[in-house]
Amino acid sequence: PGPTITCITIAVGLGAFAWSGFAVNHLDLSPKSAGVLMGISNTFATIPGIVSPIITGYITSNKSDNEWKTVFYIAAGIYLVGCVIYWFGVSGELQPWSIEAQERREQEKQEKQLSKPIESLAYTNKVSMEDEM
DSSP states (O other): OHHHHHHHHHHHHHHHHHHHHHHHHHHHHOGGGHHHHHHHHHHHHHHHHHHHHHHHHHHTTTOOHHHHHHHHHHHHHHHHHHHHHHHHHOOOSOOTTSHHHHHHHHHHHHHHHHTSOHHHHSOOOOOOHHHHO
């Protein structure tokens, strides 16, 4: 049990490094919506915490070492899949659906309208003297 507890303690301790990258990602995606994004992601993240004790109870019905190895292999596999998905599928860029991106587009649109030359906005008389006669 000593080496197992040591490994689990190290694994949980190193999990803090994952949180330092994961938690700030919401701020990168949409700073004004980071709280909502964190709430949604944490809601989905609690589901394994609710389901895993039930599944572990079914797997370890005889409390043998092989059953517990299966539980830890499943946990390691889930962590690995999550890592691969996060590694290849997550971006730290401001998202186009974020409030900030929408505000930037609106500001650029307004600046573009303000930067039009005044001559193009003024009325010009294109009728020549010859057309009037």
